Amino acid sequence: MERHQVAIYLAAMAAGGLLGVLAPGAGPGLEHAINPVLGALLFVTFLQVPAAELVRSLRDGRFLGAALVVNFVVVPLVVAAMFVFLPADQAVRVGVLLVLLCPCVDYVIVFCGLAGGSRHRLLAATPLLLVAQMLLLPAFLYVFLGSGLADVVEAGPFLEAFLFLIVVPLALAWALQAWAARGGAGGRVSAAATTTMVPLMAATLLTVVASQVPEVGDSIADVAAVVPFYVAFLVVMAFAGKGVARLFRLGVPAARAVVFTGATRNSLVVLPLALALPEPLAVAAAVVVTQTLVEVLGMVVYVRLVPRLVPAARGV
Template sequence: MERHQVAVYLAATAVGAALGAAVPAAGPGLERAVNPVLGALLFVTFLQVPAAELVRALRDGRFLSAALTVNFLAVPLLVAAVLPFLPDDRAVRLGVLLVLLCPCVDYVIVFSGLAGGDNRRLLAITPVLLLVQMLLLPLYLLVFLGPGLGEVVAAGPFLTAFGSLIVLPLALAWATQAWAAHRPAGRRAADAAGAAMVPLMAATLLTVVASQLPRLGGSLGRVAAVVPCYVVFPFVMVFAGRAVARLLRLGVPAGRAVVFSGATRNSLVVLPLALALPAGLSVAAAVVVAQTLVEVVAMVVLVRLVPRLLPG
């Protein structure tokens, strides 16, 4: 499974799409499984980064600066440029903003590694990227959608998602690392959890697509209008990421990791936020899921393209 991760993820997405189309009534039940599966995936992701590695990553000024610049300066500027071309639909725009303004923290590690990126460095700064995006996202939404946002987007779901999908998995991962450092049973448990990375990623994609595909049916026209934006976004960000990596004189593996960090978005983590929106904004969740479907295909292309743009 490690050797054939891309094929596994594409197959999981296809099975999820087939299941969602064939048994749409299963959507609500599968939707309840999204958060637990995603939390388990993030726990396994964090488990691969020792706490000491995170401290060292924070001292890696150039790499961290490049990742933060690409994700929290270049991306918002690109989003601001494309926003006027999106449908004048508050729910659709909210979905696009939720997914494009947040950098990926899960399968970006996989695709970056497949392209020869420094995925250890990228994995180490994952908690930083998560924390910064959660702090800045409300501010970005306020800037792009105006002060009326507070009437439709409650802070509660954001705080709940941050606690259940970030704080809890990270705390459990560090506790497991401490257990593994002192007990053979802990080491065996940590090894077993690490081996579950690919199956959990596949299960997450399958669950998300199968549970959310029925939502696309009733709002296909509204969602289809943003697909061109999703197609263009990763390829524009590849060149932006390469420019920042060269400006800060990063090595080739580190530069490739920064490129993938900018091009890949956090659809799986922000989906629970979209699902918690009021009924009048429910199409935002479908808009987020559409980005996942486009991005999985785009990542397969970038695994081949990025090494050519940043040759070793």
């Protein structure tokens, strides 16, 4: 499954789209399944980050500095340049902001590894990136939306997402790591859990797409209008990520990891936030899911092009 995971993810999204079209009534039920499936996926992701490795990663100043700069300095500037050209619909704008301002923490590790990037560095930095984006996202939204932020976004869903999608999975993962360190049953359970990464990712993509296809409805024009922005973002961030990696004088694997973390966004984790928005802003969730569809296809291209953009022979 790991060798064919890209094809599996594409097939899962296609199946989700077909299910959403053929059984639109299942959408509300599938929405309730998003958080449990996503929580399980993040648990398995965190399980691959030993607590000791996380502590060591915090000492990798240059890589962490590059990852933070590309995600929380460069990306907001790129989004700001795009923001004035976005459709005027507030729901569309909120959806784009939610998804583009948050770095990915799940399948980016897979695609980074396929392109020869330092997936271990990126994996160890995942909890830090998650915490940073949850702390900074409200501030970024305030900058872009101004005083209207309070009418759009409530603090409750943010706190709930942080607790159930970050704190709980991370705590459970570290508890299982401690059990596994003693050997015996704990080690077997941990080993079995790590083999579920690809199926859980496929299940998450299928559930997300199937639940949101029926929601698009009359908003298809607004949703389609953001596709060029998502494509442009992928193009710009490929070169911006390389520039940041060069600035921090990173080696080739680390530089490729910076390119991937700058380009991939956290659509799966921010989707619950979009789903919690008031009814007039309901289309924001579909805007977020659309980014997932564009990005996964973009990652297939990235896997081939990033090694050429950051070649091993010449470094960065």
